[in-house]
Amino acid sequence: MTDGPGYHPMVQRLLDGELTLRDLPPELRAEGEAALRSILPGPESSAVGFSPWFEQRVMAAIRVRPRPQPRPRTVWGWLTEAREIRLRLRPKLLALGALAGVALLVLTLVSRPTTVAVAGAGAGADSVYVRFVLYAPKVSSVALAGSFNEWDPGRTPLAPAGETGVWTVTLPLPPGQHTYAFVIDGQRWLPDPAAPAVDDGFGHRNSVMTVTATGGHTS
Amino acid sequence: MRESAIALLLLSGVSTALHGQAATPARLEGRVTPAVAEAVRAIADSVARTGLPVGPLYRKALEGGAKGVPADRIIAAVGTVASQLAQAAKALRSEPVAHDTDAIEAGGYAINAGLSAGQVADLARGNRPPQAVAASLRSAGTLAALGVPPAQAVALVHQWIAAGRSPDQVLLLPQQLQAAMARGASPAQAANGIAHGGQPGASGDHPEPPSHAQDRSHRP
DSSP states (O other), X not given: OOOOSXXXXXXXXXXXXXXXXXXXXXXXXXXXXXXXXXXXXXXXXXXXXXXXXXXXXXXXXXXHSOOOOOOXXXXXXXXXXOOOOOOOOOHHHHHHHHXXXXXXXXXXXXXXXXXXXXXXXXXXXXXXXXXXXXXXXXOSOEEEEETTTTTOTXXXXXXXXXXXXXXXXXXXXXXXEEEEEEEETTTEEEOOTTSOEEEOSSSSEEEEEEEXXXXXXXX | OHHHHHHHHHHHHHHHHHHHTOOOOGGGTTTSOHHHHHHHHHHHHHHHHTTOOXXXXXXXXXXXXXXXXXXXXXXXXXXXXXXXXXXXXXXXXXXXXXXXXXXXXXXXXXXXXXXXXXXHHHHHOSSOOHHHHHHHHHHHHHHHHHTOOHHHHHHHHHHHHHTTOOHHHHHTHHHHHHHHHHTTOOHHXXXXXXXXTOOTTOOXXXXXXXXXXXXXXXXX
């Protein structure tokens, strides 16, 4: 309970927050307003000041405190320094970039045998690892048959790359020229669309792969 | 005419083999019918007696078996390969050059791609090792397979040989042609462009064509 200097009990209750000015009878409202003004800071309240002596001590203490020196700039410091990065995403540019990426991937992979490495373990001393890639969606199996595997599709199946429709196999081939074809679902023979083809003597075409010490080439 | 004689010899060999019931070559067992295996063995025996390689014959039979080709067509295709090998060997032997079975096989490949026996002989001229001859024949054969007129293919390969290209570089000549064709040129146009040094995008792996080198030698 707030103790006022001889206020009326109802004014006391006003100061205690139990009543509002409206709750007071008209004859007590002036006393209530005066009581409130005496305890609440108003615009006329004077600013709190400090003595000049106190101010001087504080400022002296601040001047005496050593100023932090900037550390020499190092590469590590530059690398680990926090920076503000602002990224502005532009949907059209992002879509174009994604399209370009997909197009590049397809151009790289579709039906394009490519050399991936030069002879390693398991290959003959002169053999070169050659990767064959075929884009054939919605088929159950793809195999490779050619002069290098006795035209036996069972020896060289291609593996699917997930659900992308891309099939690949990598195998060591000796330098020279090889004829081959892909076998789709064990029945359909398909020459490599990315390679030159020659007559197979049976009314169809075989693809031609040239392997040199520098790799496999579809011509 | 001599090829016809070889073909007759081969067919008579086939007939003899079919009646003689000789052993089936192991590599054909289970891959072709016994009749085809015997016929191929007979052709191979005849070819081997003339010093020609028999590997291509067996491979052709295996290919036909894998593709499910009827027996008579497999035997005919094997006979064609034998004939092409014989033509290539004759052409190569007409030139005073060293050659081996690989060169003969390459000659057969070039003939299958459209080159004449005369063009095979033409490419074999010059004092070059068998490996280089084989590379020339395979390169010209692939150029022809890509659609370059055989005479133009032979001329282009000659041009590269004259410029001192290695056998591997000659083998990769068709790759440049394919690159030019991918940009819209016809096979003949692409070959002409390479011959005149006009092909764009030649990489470091593929040296400049001879015309470039010659032009440069005349510059101050």
